[in-house]
Amino acid sequence: xxxxxxxxxxxxxxxxxxxxxxxxxxxxxxxxxxxxxxxxxxxxxxxxxxxxxxxxxxxxxxxxxxxxxxxxxxxxxxxxxxxxxxxxxxxxxxxxxxxxxxxxxxx
Amino acid sequence: xxxxxxxxxxxxxxxxxxxxxxxxxxxxxxxxxxxxxxxxxxxxxxxxxxxxxxxxxxxxxxxxxxxxxxxxxxxxxxxxxxxxxxxxxxxxxxxxxxxxxxxxxxxxxxxxxxxxxxxxxxxxxxxxxxxxxxxxxxxxxxxxxxxxxxxxxxxxxxxxxxxxxxxxxxxxxxxxxxxxxxxxxxxxxxxxxxxxxxxxxxxxxxxxxxxxxxxxxxxxxxxxxxxxxxxxxxxxxxxxxxxxxxxxxxxxxxxxxxxxxxxxxxxxxxxxxxxxxxxxxxxxxxxxxxxxxxxxxxxxxxxxxxxxxxxxxxxxxxxxxxxxxxxxxxxxxxxxxxxxxxxxxxxxxxxxxxxxxxxxxxxxxxxxxxxxxxxxxxxxxxxxxxxxxxxxxxxxxxxxxxxxxxxxxxxxxxxxxxxxxxxxxxxxxxxxxxxxxxxxxxxxxxxxxxxx
Numbered sequence: 001x002x003x004x005x006x007x008x009x010x011x012x013x014x015x016x017x018x019x020x021x022x023x024x025x026x027x028x029x030x031x032x033x034x035x036x037x038x039x040x041x042x043x044x045x046x047x048x049x050x051x052x053x054x055x056x057x058x059x060x061x062x063x064x065x066x067x068x069x070x071x072x073x074x075x076x077x078x079x080x081x082x083x084x085x086x087x088x089x090x091x092x093x094x095x096x097x098x099x100x101x102x103x104x105x106x107x
Numbered sequence: 108x109x110x111x112x113x114x115x116x117x118x119x120x121x122x123x124x125x126x127x128x129x130x131x132x133x134x135x136x137x138x139x140x141x142x143x144x145x146x147x148x149x150x151x152x153x154x155x156x157x158x159x160x161x162x163x164x165x166x167x168x169x170x171x172x173x174x175x176x177x178x179x180x181x182x183x184x185x186x187x188x189x190x191x192x193x194x195x196x197x198x199x200x201x202x203x204x205x206x207x208x209x210x211x212x213x214x215x216x217x218x219x220x221x222x223x224x225x226x227x228x229x230x231x232x233x234x235x236x237x238x239x240x241x242x243x244x245x246x247x248x249x250x251x252x253x254x255x256x257x258x259x260x261x262x263x264x265x266x267x268x269x270x271x272x273x274x275x276x277x278x279x280x281x282x283x284x285x286x287x288x289x290x291x292x293x294x295x296x297x298x299x300x301x302x303x304x305x306x307x308x309x310x311x312x313x314x315x316x317x318x319x320x321x322x323x324x325x326x327x328x329x330x331x332x333x334x335x336x337x338x339x340x341x342x343x344x345x346x347x348x349x350x351x352x353x354x355x356x357x358x359x360x361x362x363x364x365x366x367x368x369x370x371x372x373x374x375x376x377x378x379x380x381x382x383x384x385x386x387x388x389x390x391x392x393x394x395x396x397x398x399x400x401x402x403x404x405x406x407x408x409x410x411x412x413x414x415x416x417x418x419x420x421x422x423x424x425x426x427x428x429x430x431x432x433x434x435x436x437x438x439x440x441x442x443x444x445x446x447x448x449x450x451x452x453x454x455x456x457x458x459x460x461x462x463x464x465x466x467x468x469x470x471x472x473x474x475x476x477x478x479x480x481x482x483x484x485x486x487x488x489x490x491x492x493x494x495x496x497x498x499x500x501x502x503x504x505x506x507x508x509x510x511x512x513x514x515x516x517x518x519x520x521x522x523x524x525x526x527x528x529x530x531x532x533x534x535x536x537x538x539x540x541x542x543x544x545x546x547x548x549x550x551x552x553x554x555x556x557x558x559x
Contacts, residue, residue: 003521005519005521006519006540008517008519009517009519009540009542009547010155010158010540010542010547011119011122011123011155011540011547014151014154014155014158015126015151017150017154018147018150018151018154019147021150022143022146022147022150027139027143027146028137028139028143028147029137032133032134032137032139035130035133036126036130036147039126039129039130040122040126043122043125043126043129044122044540045538046125047118047121047122047125048538048539048540048549048551049538049551051118051121052118052538052549052550052551053551054114054549054550054551054552055550055551055552055553055554056541056548056550056552056553056554057553057554057555058534058553058554058555058556059555059556059557060555060557061557061558061559062532062557062558062559063559065532065559072522072525074532074534074557076555076557079555079557081541081543081548083548088543088544090516090543090544092516093516093517093518093543094516094517094518095517095518095520095534095536096517096518096519096520097518097519097520097521097522097525097534097536097539098520098521098522099521099522100521100522100523100536100537100538101523
């Protein structure tokens, strides 16, 4: 089972909204929508693992950290994200990270 | 499908393709047509296009900010030239404009100068020039307002009314024949030729939602919101809350009426514990009556407890207490759902001192469970009287935590290693999707440092 972590992304949220609209109009069943989301989890996990090949560095100050159920949640302030091409600064960012070694839990 | 796309957009589109194709067979097994899957795809892609996350692809495609314009087929058929139902000030020029096919439903994507504010009006006779150099003349004055595209397949999308507070993630324009456009500026102007149900539904939902909060307030008076009644009774001053709740009768009679109904319900259900409490309540109420020199006693009801005396003034009822929540011993089943609330009504007219006096008299005779519940109830009564009726003292003051974690800049990823040395943290992350500054990014590896 792939992490359900990526459902809270722009892509995942828009998919969930679209599925909700179809459920509202009764074009699909909630069970089928769940199947779509599970398939989305697999697809995005695979895509990120295989089709993305870039590296990012970042530096900032750590405001809070939390480790619960093998999930790290950080809130950083005044962060600079540096990629090869560009640099982006944000004043606040939240990082949610699941264990990269295990892929058997729902998140 | 899209010629110039950024790497993130390409990845997203490939993921969309993967998901849709892998679900095709499952949809067919469910007996659904391909149309449903295509609808899902269109909805998903349109939402992604509207979001700023795909901005990098948009920037590659068009110079400045885009929006999608939908033209009704009939609109284009009237003129072979492209009739851009986009609103642009006459002084501005359009930088890029994809080709619009005449006579067909058109999906025109074009960009306006970044500083353009909506709604934009294009007077007739404006000539628009595309990036490719093609010239389009606007024959009919049009107004472009900010409108999320609910169903791109439809020829005309409905405008949201001014009451709709939801802003579009990225503005999308819809065409409106000028004669139907409300001359008032702003999103209040709307024309619907074929209003899709989806677009109509949210405004109606919103308006109904707006109407609902004030609606139930008078409606959920005594018959429905039982917990409110004891809370009302708890208020020391005859505050308008009962007045607001009451429709016709005075607060006292309403409370009494409610109590009568509660009594009837109690008579029907009557679990063992409530019976015991009823007995106690009966005696307390009788004590109250004797104290207030009640004249008559109603024998109409099966349970004489609520031979409600109309002589009870509101001031007497004002210092009644509430015995629900922790003090309520009945099971929270649906059949008994009304019971604890009705108990509160009984208790609403009982003073804390009366309860204590009763407990002292009955503590020896009744079982331990009853006495313990009563003592607990008495304590609860005393506590509840002092508390804010709305139990605001129960609130946990953790307001900073939700605000702290509430941000639009989110990175969702997996961690390889998280290291800490004193207050220096090092992060080794992988396979992440980032959203910050309104844009989306992805990474296969991310390394970071932070000081706590």
